[in-house]
Structures are given as structure tokens and as C-alpha cells.
Amino acid sequence: MKKETKIQESGTDLPKVETSPKKKTSQKAAAATADAADAKPEAEEPPAPAKEAKSEADPICIVIPYLAAKAKGDELRYAVRAWEKSLPGIRIVIVGDKPAWAGKELLHIAHKPLSNNPQVDVAHKMMAAIASDLVPDVFVWTNDDIYTLCPVQLADIMTLKSHGLLANRGKANGVYQENAKRTLEALRKLGITAPYDYATHTPVVMEKESLAKIIEDFGCDKEGHLVYTLYANSFFRDHRPIITQNDGRGSIIASVYRPNPDTRILDKVLATRKWVNNNDAGWTAVEPKLKELFPDKCRFEK
Template sequence: MEMDIVVPVREGAVNEQLRYALRSWAAHLPHGRVWVVGHRPAWADGVQHIPTRQTGTKYQNTTLAVRAACEHPDVSDRFLLANDDMFVMKPLAEMPVLHRGPVRQVETYYEARASGAYLRGMRETRALLAELGHPDPLSYELHVPMPVDKAGMLRALDIGRHLDVVHKRSLYGNLAELGGREIRDVKVLHRAPRGYSAQDVFLSTMPDSFTAGHVGAHIRRTFAERGPYESRRR
């Protein structure tokens, strides 16, 4: 049985990134059903929908969405957790398990560039994993789909419930001892034609780099045809 895809979606967006992400998954990523959790854009068709209340921070809202998918009886027991800005650019036989290397190295990267809730959540998640017997955990906070087991993710969410910015992918991935292959993160932040190549299997964008950047034009050219998850009406 092929794994379903679960994608949390924020409220109130037309979300052209999601449109093209769905096209890319339909073309290149073997899967069962697609579950949109949270907001379903009016144009989205042929997808399953789990509505959620989005009254917290973006981190709390996505955690709620993942929990709702794990608790839904019709979502496959193993599923692919994706974001609405993750694009699969080449055909895959199946989705591999990928990670970003040790969390300590990712922390160093973010310490040189930013601070705030995301970095604090990374540190707190790493500290929690160390308490649980994982002194040098791996980061699974990549912008690529991630294979997830419902029971294992629910256990991770319960363990990390006290963290307001839990890095749930990393918490789950280490507790489940997923292992996997290390890659760089594929998020393209800028409009300029750098940070990616036409040979990349996975890409991810910011709203601006998708709308006005070189990488967004590349993605839209690649998936120019309407996909099976769009209504016939625009």
C-alpha cells in the first residue's frame, strides 16, 4: 500500500506554491491519497481534507495539523509529511529518508544568521533528545517530504508537548532511529539563479523566490500542465 501525503496548509492563502507542489507530487512521488490539513484552497480538488482551528503560532498550528493527521483513522499508518512549498523535480521509486546532519551543526548555521523562536526550539528539542539518550541527534528539518509512522509521531508529539516550538521532525526521526542519508537543505531563498540546479531532485522556495525568482520560473515551467488535484475551474 502506498503512503498517503499529509500537508499542513495555513488559512487564507490562494497558495500557488501548493498548486505546483501537488503537480510535482502527482508526477514524481508515488503515493496514495493527499490529505490537506487546515485550510483547503477553493481550487484544490481530489484531495482529502482535515479542517483544524489555526489559533496558535505557526509552529503550534502545524503541530496540531500533524497530530490531527496521525489521529485520523483514514490516513495511512505510514505517510509522507510534506509542506506546501516542497517540490519533487525528478521521478522517484519511493521517498528516501533524508536528514541534514547533526543538530549541533545546524544550530551553528542559524546562530550566525538569526535568533528567535525557531532557534530556541531547535536547542530545546536537542536538549530533550539528549535527556532521552540521544546526545548528538540528527536534524530532520529539511524541506523535503519525510516518511512518518503515525504511532511513532504521536509518541514524539506527546513527549515534546511541553515545548512551544518543538522540532517535531527531528524529535520523531531520532526517537524512531530513522537514520537516512545526509543532504544539504534545498530551500532557495533568493530571486537570483543560485542555490539550485536543473539536476536537483528536490526544491523548496520562499513565497518571493517562487513568485519573482529564477527558481520559481523553473518550477512553473517544469509543471506547466494542470494536475489531478486541481478543479477544472480556476
């Protein structure tokens, strides 16, 4: 397996990945350089005009897979507005369908579904992101139904988060549960007997080369797996992630899965969590709250 990627924790800087070792200069080459420095040119040329200095760090890139047919409403629009408010100056790339309201600054990688298995479709969209020059080597992967509720730093996203140990999840004999079982079996074959479940509905940081290896090694583009759970368990085996508490005691994420949750609890989590997400049933309850929180257009909209 590839060694764990080293990335710096910073408020806004994109992590940088070392791609090649630095070569040491030989003594002979050093001497030649010194001789060249002492030699006078036959004719002095005027200095070249100063070039505009480049920024030391590119903007953080947020990548969101999007399938319009599965959307209940304007989830993506509010997710984009939330990101712009929480991390100004970011770049956002959508993989999949392009919404009609998208402006020029909302970058787009066209992709049509190639599988009815949602996790296989996710793997194919990840492959499209890996292949695209619009996405840097290190990027943030999130979903259209995850909304950032407060200012966040890159460190908030980079921190490993888990529900706990990986086990059967989803409806009995459903597609997601089968994908979770397949993921558990694959990790146990690697000798990871008690892997963590990293499918927390929070944004995550990934690196292209490492992600491509996971997809290839486990055949994620052919059979459904929980891709980021494979990624995090494989490259961060000895780490102890933060265990999210998706209940009244948590502070990171709240999931709304009912159309009629207790409004007092919903208001509390919206005021105290970093992220909130919803499923199809929960969209009814979340939509009016998002309209209140993010009423204005952002630079990613027409």
C-alpha cells in the same frame, strides 16, 4: 520508547505495520478444525458469488499542512502537480485551509491555527492527521513549498536524511532557533548527546502511533520543537543518515532563498535534484520555473 517501526522499501506499495502478534493454533483447535472439515453438511448450498479482489496495497498517502495566510502564491498547486507527475496514483490529504481550486480528489482535513509558533501549529496539524481516517497508519509528510522534480520511489522518501548534527539554526533569538534549542536539550536529556538535524526540507515517512507518542512525550503541542527531528533521533538512534549537501555538489535537495539566484545554477539544480524548495524570498525566482515544469492541471484540481 516504542521499537523502531519496520517498513518495507518498495517503489509504490504503502508500508504495512504489524499491529498485533499472530496467535498459534492449539492442537485441540486444530483437531476440531479437521473434524469439521471431514463432516458433510446436511444440505449443500450453492457457492457464493465471487467477490472482486482487493488491491494488495493502498496508494501512498501524501499529507501536506497548509495555511493560506502564509502562502506567497500557488506553491501548493505546483507541489500537488509535481507529486502527481512523479508518483502517479497517489492520494493527497491537505490539513488546514482548503484552496479554492481543489477538486474532489484532493482530500481535506479542516484545521484552524491554534498557535503563533509555527512548530506548535505543525504539531497540531499532525495530531489532526493522526486522528483522521483519511490518513493511513503510515504516511508521507511534506510541505506545500517542496516540489518533486523527477520520478521517485518510496525508498527515496524513507531514506533518513540530515543536514548534519543538530545545532543553532535560524535567526538569532528567533522562534525557530528557540525551537531548535529546545529540541536539542530534550534529546540530550534522553542521552542522545549528538543528535542529527533532520529538518532537511524533504518529504519523510512517519507512523501514527509513534508520532503521537513523540508529540505527547515532548509536549510538542504546547512548546515548539522540531517534531521530525525528535521522531527520527528517538526511533533511529543508531542509524547514520545521508548528509544532504544543499549546494552545488548535492543531488537530493536544493533550497532557493533569494529572489535573484544565478539562473545557470538554478537551472542546473532543477535538472539534477530530486526536490527543490523555497522560502518567501525565493518564491519570486522559483515560480516561473514551476510554471514551465508543471503547466497542466492535474486530477486534484477542479
